[in-house]
Amino acid sequence: MNIATSPAALAGISETEWQIRCDLAALYRLVAHHRWTDFIYTHISARLPGPEHHFLINKYGVNFHEMRASDLVKIDVDGNIVDPRPLSQSDVNAAGFCIHSAIHMAREDLVCVVHTHTAAGIAVSAQKDGLLPLSQHACKFYGRIAYHGYEGIALDLDERERLVKDLGEHKAMILRNHGLLVGGTSIPEAFLNIYMLERACAAQVDALAGGREIVLPPPEVCAHTAEQFRRGENEAHYAMVWGAALRLVEDGKPDYRS
Template structure:
């Protein structure tokens, strides 16, 4: 392909940014594939390489199953669109800006942040005990998940300080009465984290609905299992999972890369 006509050049961005745009658009498609969307109301972001701390987030109003690399909007930490073109046509979700800018400002290690409003995630977020160690999926997060109390729709910028303080050094957080939030040092890791947390919440809702006494593993087993996950997962594992996930959405038509 002629460099001048490459997708990155045509979009006026670097090759590195274009790759992140393609991967982030793919993650939106994967969230739709797994039916973890809430119409147009949740959001996923990814940091763009460079010292400016710019990040990409969805253009408000595009359904996740239709997301393309070119639909993603680059903004700064003040919420300003920082790319060429008609800015008025590239609106972003204000609550999404509040939540994601908070994490990207404070956690440079987290390249990607994903937020969902699924029935299971919302249900667990409303349960007083939060995520229970009922399943292997849940024990990945044992002692490694944060909680943030509900303050209303995330439109107040002063909530960012409390979001960051509650998240601490974790990569997963339950937003009380709201939904789930995860981060990853890569888009691939963020996908695996939201996959595992969503599965854990769905299993918990199903188990609690059965009306029978539940078995909780001993404390030592919970800690051991969480440590096993931490030791097993690395960039090679994330890449393997990501490559398998992409095959679910490409189906010969990888138009998310456009």
């Protein structure tokens, strides 16, 4: 495609930003595909390169299954819209800004942040013991997951400091009585992290619902498994998973790359 007539050029957006927009829109579609949505609520964001600390977030009110690259809104860490297109402040959900800006300001290693409100994620977030290492999926996060206590709808900016403190150096966090949050050094890694955490929570809810005594692996086995995951994951692995995932949303209408 000639750069002069590309969607990016027509929208006054760089080719680099347009690619990130396309990948982020695809991630929204994948979250919808796996039924991890909560109607128009919850958010996924991606950091844009550069010293301005800008990031992309969904335009409030757009369903995840219909998200397009052009539906994403560029904002700064203060919540101001810096998108070149005419948009209003009501196009950004305040709670989404609060949570995502906190992570993006403090963790420059995390390019993408995903927040979900699934039934399984909320259920595990309300269980006192949190995520149990009762599945291989859960063992990926053994010793590598944080918890943040519920403070109400995330509208108070002073909560950002506590969110960041609780997350620490982890890439996954359970928001008590609320849902799940993960980050990734790339959009593909963030997708894999939320996929694994959602599967882990769903397995836990189903196992506990069976009403029978459960078996947990010994702590040393859980730690070994977590280390196996850590050693096996890299950008090449994330890219392979991402390529397979994109094929699930290739035929969506309208095209997520529009």
